[in-house]
Amino acid sequence: MEKGLHPIINTGGDTPQMTMIEQKLQQAVADALNRLYSLEVSPDTVVLQATKKEFTGDYTVVVFPYVKQARRSPEQVANELGAMVKESVSEVAGFNVIKGFLNFEIADNYWIDFVSEKHLDTSFGFKKANPDEAPVVVEYSSPNTNKPLHLGHIRNNLLGWSVSELLAANGANVKKVNLVNDRGIHICKSMLAWLRFGNGETPESSGMKGDHLVGKYYVEFDKHYKEEVRQLMDKGMEEEEAKKQAPLMLEAQQMLKRWEEGDKEIRDLWTKMNEWVYAGFDETYRKMGVGFDKIYYESNTYLLGKELVQKGLDMGVLYRKEDGSVWCDLTGDGLDQKLLLRRDGTSVYMTQDLGTALLRHNDFGAEQLIYVVGNEQDYHFKVLKLILGKLGFDWADKVYHLSYGMVELPNGKMKSREGTVVDADDLIAEMEVTAEEMCRDHGKNDDMTPDQLKALYHMLALGALKYFILKVDPTKNMLFNPAESIDFNGNTGPFIQYTHARICSIVRKAAEQGVNLQDTLSSPVTLTDKERAVVKCLHDLPSTVASAAANFSPAMIANYAYDLAKSFNSFYQDTPILRETDANLRLFRVKLCSLVAVSLKNAMRILGIEVPERM
RNA sequence: GGUUCCGUAGCUCAGCUGGAUAGAGCAACUGCCUUCUAAGCAGUAGGUCCUGCGUUCGAAUCGCAGCGGAAUCACCA
Numbered sequence: 213m214e215k216g217l218h219p220i221i222n223t224g225g226d227t228p229q230m231t232m233i234e235q236k237l238q239q240a241v242a243d244a245l246n247r248l249y250s251l252e253v254s255p256d257t258v259v260l261q262a263t264k265k266e267f268t269g270d271y272t273v274v275v276f277p278y279v280k281q282a283r284r285s286p287e288q289v290a291n292e293l294g295a296m297v298k299e300s301v302s303e304v305a306g307f308n309v310i311k312g313f314l315n316f317e318i319a320d321n322y323w324i325d326f327v328s329e330k331h332l333d334t335s336f337g338f339k340k341a342n343p344d345e346a347p348v349v350v351e352y353s354s355p356n357t358n359k360p361l362h363l364g365h366i367r368n369n370l371l372g373w374s375v376s377e378l379l380a381a382n383g384a385n386v387k388k389v390n391l392v393n394d395r396g397i398h399i400c401k402s403m404l405a406w407l408r409f410g411n412g413e414t415p416e417s418s419g420m421k422g423d424h425l426v427g428k429y430y431v432e433f434d435k436h437y438k439e440e441v442r443q444l445m446d447k448g449m450e451e452e453e454a455k456k457q458a459p460l461m462l463e464a465q466q467m468l469k470r471w472e473e474g475d476k477e478i479r480d481l482w483t484k485m486n487e488w489v490y491a492g493f494d495e496t497y498r499k500m501g502v503g504f505d506k507i508y509y510e511s512n513t514y515l516l517g518k519e520l521v522q523k524g525l526d527m528g529v530l531y532r533k534e535d536g537s538v539w540c541d542l543t544g545d546g547l548d549q550k551l552l553l554r555r556d557g558t559s560v561y562m563t564q565d566l567g568t569a570l571l572r573h574n575d576f577g578a579e580q581l582i583y584v585v586g587n588e589q590d591y592h593f594k595v596l597k598l599i600l601g602k603l604g605f606d607w608a609d610k611v612y613h614l615s616y617g618m619v620e621l622p623n624g625k626m627k628s629r630e631g632t633v634v635d636a637d638d639l640i641a642e643m644e645v646t647a648e649e650m651c652r653d654h655g656k657n658d659d660m661t662p663d664q665l666k667a668l669y670h671m672l673a674l675g676a677l678k679y680f681i682l683k684v685d686p687t688k689n690m691l692f693n694p695a696e697s698i699d700f701n702g703n704t705g706p707f708i709q710y711t712h713a714r715i716c717s718i719v720r721k722a723a724e725q726g727v728n729l730q731d732t733l734s735s736p737v738t739l740t741d742k743e744r745a746v747v748k749c750l751h752d753l754p755s756t757v758a759s760a761a762a763n764f765s766p767a768m769i770a771n772y773a774y775d776l777a778k779s780f781n782s783f784y785q786d787t788p789i790l791r792e793t794d795a796n797l798r799l800f801r802v803k804l805c806s807l808v809a810v811s812l813k814n815a816m817r818i819l820g821i822e823v824p825e826r827m
Numbered sequence: 828g829g830u831u832c833c834g835u836a837g838c839u840c841a842g843c844u845g846g847a848u849a850g851a852g853c854a855a856c857u858g859c860c861u862u863c864u865a866a867g868c869a870g871u872a873g874g875u876c877c878u879g880c881g882u883u884c885g886a887a888u889c890g891c892a893g894c895g896g897a898a899u900c901a902c903c904a
Contacts, residue, residue, distance in 0.1 A: 257844095264847065274846055276884060286884090312884085313847060356904065393904070537902065546830085547900085554902045561904050590831065591899055617832085618898075656864065672866095684840065687832085689897070691839065695853095700866055702852040703840085710866045718863055759843065771841060774851080785859095785868045827866080 234260055234271070234755075236301055237316065241273055244296040249282040249289075262748070268308060269315025270748065276312045286312030320739045323747040324800065330750075331807035332729065337753040337814045339383035347385045349576050350376045350614075352584035353502070354391045357489040358398045359427035361496050363626060363634040363692060364586070367619050370678050370820060371686055372584040373502040374766040375614065377818045382761035387576060390504040391568055394486050395511045396561075400467040402426050403481055404460065405433035415488050421495065421637065422488030436460055465556075472558055499640050501674065501820055508571070510564045517567030518559055520603060521552050529602040540599050550595050565596055566603070573607055580610050582764075587615040587687070614764050617689035619681075634692070643673035646698040650706075657826065668824055672706050675821045679705030682819050683770035703774050705821055708812060711777040712823040715809040718789055722802045725790060729806060734796045742783040746804060749776045753811050757818070766819055773815040780808045 238255040245251040259277070263269040275289045282289050287309055294307035294314050305319040330336050352372020355361060361369075372388070380386040406413070406429040415422045437460045444454035455461065470478045497503060521538055524530035530552060532538050538553035552563050572581060583593065593613035600608035619626070626633045647669040651657055657665060680697045684690045700706035719729075739747070753772065760768035789805060792798040813823050 259844090259846075261843095261846080267847075272847085276846075279884080311847070396904070398904070535902090551902055556902085558902085560902070586898095587832075588898055589904085592904090594831095615832095620897095650866075654864090654866065656866090688840090689833075693839070696839065699853070702866095704852085704866085706866060707852095710864080714864050714867085721863065763843085767841085768843085771851090774841095778851085781867060782869090784863080788863080790863045827864085 233303055233318065233322065236303070237271055237273070237297065240297045240301045241293060243300070244293050245278060245282075248292055248296065249278070249284075251278060251281055253278070263315050267310060267313075267315055268317065270318040270744075271316045273314045273316070274312060275314055279312065290314040320744070321736060323739060323744060323751070324733070324737060326751055327747055327800070327804055327807055328733065331803040331810070334810055335814070336807065336810050337757055338381045339754075339757075341380060341383055341385045343385060345385045346579035347387045347576050348379055348580045348582060349387045349389055349572060349578040350379070350582045350584065351389045351391055351572075352376075353497075353504070354393060354585070355493060356393045356396075356398055357423075357426070357486050358402045358430045360421070360423040360492060361636040363619050363621075363636065363639065366500070366636050366639070366677070367616065367681050367690075368584055368586070369497070369500055369502050370681050371614075371616055371766065373500075373820045374678075374682055374769075374818060375582070375584065375686075375764050377820065378757070378761050378764070378766055378769065381757050381814075381818050384761075387505045387578075388503070389506045389508060389572065391508045391510065391513075392490075394509050395471065395482075395514065397464055397468050398430070399482065399486075400464045400471065401433040401437075402430040403478075403485060404464050404467055405429040405436070406485065407481070409436075415491070421492040422490070423492030423496070424635075424637075425492075426485050426489050433460065433464075468558060469556060496636050496640075499670075499674075500636070501822075506575075508568055510568070513567040513571055514559050514564035515567070516571055517563040517565070518553070520566045520570060521559075521563060524552075524599075524603055527604070540595075540602065542595065542598055545598055547591075547595065547598070550599070552599075562592070562596065562599070565592075566599060569596065569600060569611060570605070573605070573610075578610065580612055581607075582612050582614050584614045584616065587617055589613070590615055614686070616686040619690055619692050622691065622693055634694075640673065640677070643677050643698060644669050647672040647676070647700075647706075650700050651827070660826075668827060671822050671824055672700070672709060672827065675705030675709050675816075675823075676700060677705075678819055678821050679708070679770060682766045683774075685767045686765060705816075706827075708773050708777045708816060709821075709823050710827060711780055712809055712812045712816075713825060713827040714784070715780070715805045715812075716825040718805050719802065719809065721790055722798075722805075727790075727799060727802050729799075729803060731799055733800055737797050737800045740783075740787060742779075742787060743801075743804065746776075746779050746783050746808065749779045750807055750811055753815065760818075769815050769818045773812055773819075776808065776811060776815070780805075 235255065238258040238260055241258045242253045242255040245253050259274045261272050261274070263272045273293070275286055275293060279286050279289050284292070290309040290312060294309060294316070297316070298304045298307055303318050303322045304316050306317040308315050350372060353365065353369050355365060376386045376388045406426070409432055410429060413425065415425050418425060420428070437458055440458040440460055441451070441454045444457060445451055449457065467478060471482060521530060524540070525532065525538065530538055530540050535555045536557065537551060537555045540550045540552055542548060542550055550562060551560060553559060569581065572578065585593065590613065593611070593615075597608050597611050600611065621632060621634070623632070650672070651665070651669065657668065660668065676698060681690070683703065756768060756772045760766065787801070789798065789801045792801060816823050
């Protein structure tokens with residue numbers, strides 16, 4: 213990822229006094245280095261890391277970088293630093309040194325105060341957005357209206373939604389937008405096939421979801437088109453030529469031309485079929501739990517793109533070939549010539565993307581324009597930014613392509629022709645069935661109403677699916693193994709949902725027993741190792757949100773939620789909570805539980821996953 | 828062929844700007860439910876971090892080369 217292009221992510225801490233222990237330590241170490249050895253060290257370059265489990269301590273400073281200049285042995289530097297920092301930072305209860313590693317132990321009181329202050333804060337981990345700030349606009353989904361959504365779109369939608377939530381959690385003023393690719397040759401193919409072979413079939417007459425119906429005719433087109441190409445080739449035509457000359461293809465191109473000319477008949481058919489598709493998409497979006505602040509349609513923006521092309525011609529940064537097609541010469545940038553208008557004057561993908569970029573910039577005055585689009589389009593976005601720059605837009609560098617990896621299946625890539633696409637609606641439906649089976653097997657929810665059960669199945673199904681996809685680094689290609697995706701054990705969404713439900717159960721019972729979370733602790737408590745591990749994990753949430761946002765990586769949030777859940781379960785396994793007889797200790801532990809529940813809920817919310825109070 | 832990305836346990840993935848003995852889950856094997864939800868917990872086994880060279884006190888992480896894989900280089904989107 214091009215780090216230099218990551219702009220404007222606000223990475224400050226949220227509530228200073230509690231999250232600044234790290235900075236405090238770094239500052240103290242830097243000061244000590246200066247006083248002891250006269251070294252000028254910037255605090256943020258002090259390497260501070262969590263102490264590994266096998267050593268005692270909470271934070272570790274690596275002193276190797278300073279030993280040469282200090283002219284002391286690593287151990288000596290570490291000991292001298294440790295002693296001085298212990299004096300200056302009240303939270304430091306002690307330290308130990310192993311080789312060049314200086315391990316600081318933080319006083320339990322610090323952790324206990326942290327839990328006491330935060331456990332009732334339902335927005336723990338989130339920063340507030342400033343509504344006056346220029347927004348960050350995130351485009352995602354961007355479907356074509358000629359076929360239903362599939363697994364690839366699912367990753368896009370989940371990522372787009374989650375990254376938006378993530379940036380918002382980190383304090384950005386986020387606007388989610390969708391750019392519907394509702395025009396173009398692909399739609400004409402569906403329309404043509406429907407006219408030719410459809411016999412007037414509608415979603416109502418067939419009982420088929422609109423997007424699936426239109427998709428059916430897209431496949432139908434391809435089938436007949438292939439047949440035509442084969443026939444031409446049998447007559448001795450070269451394949452390349454046959455693909456151009458097949459009557460269906462010529463007719464589709466003709467239809468596109470008529471569409472751009474505003475032919476009423478074509479436009480009416482187009483409107484009708486697109487409406488079918490939108491009704492289908494809306495249902496899928498609703499089931500996935502994603503949505504948008506604004507929806508753009510390319511049919512409304514492509515003309516602006518054409519105007520831009522004209523402007524580019526006037527400016528002399530674009531040129532027209534003899535056949536009438538318009539191009540941009542990018543050879544000076546190490547790239548190639550790029551077509552912007554076809555010979556027949558119709559626009560291509562790039563043309564309309566120029567238009568939408570300008571429109572969006574004008575609409576929002578955005579600080580940043582993020583496009584969640586697969587890495588197969590890396591080249592496209594490189595070119596888009598270049599051309600915007602050539603057209604004289606100084607905001608071209610605000611365009612950021614959030615490029616994510618492809619989804620592969622165990623037996624290779626998805627190919628619509630070979631019927632190996634995983635349909636989004638089918639997948640969700642299967643997950644719901646699995647969730648229902650799992651719940652039945654466990655039999656823990658027999659007293660829930662049918663509506664409650666249905667909602668629970670849906671929540672768990674989506675939790676499993678979303679977590680499975682979002683837990684992997686977005687920039688990487690991922691393998692979607694259906695068998696593993698429906699697993700509810702281990703590093704999965706339902707595991708985290710389950711942990712949340714368990715905690716809710718404890719908190720409910722605590723209330724029944726008269727434990728009042730508003731009460732303050734009557735005396736200090738002594739933390740067990742497992743408690744301390746849980747608290748430290750909780751303490752990391754704000755900084756995890758900040759770094760996940762800086763990296764546009766929901767995966768970092770998913771991993772965090774998993775670590776927290778695991779840490780909690782380990783604690784829960786062998787630590788009495790409600791069974792604890794010391795009322796003060798019991799109160800602390802319930803507070804701790806409550807903060808874990810809040811943190812899990814908030815982390816999962818960033819992923820677009822809801823958590824149940826019972827399951 | 829040019830460009831870009833990737834290569835960590837049998838499989839799927841973590842491993843933050845270089846730091847201590849490389850971690851999880853799944854699969855396999857052992858234990859733990861008369862006790863707060865066992866969708867859990869604890870443990871065993873499993874590694875040439877693709878290979879080689881280099882930079883460094885220190886490399887899975889940075890650089891170069893090679894091998895292997897993917898994407899892209901359309902008058903498709």
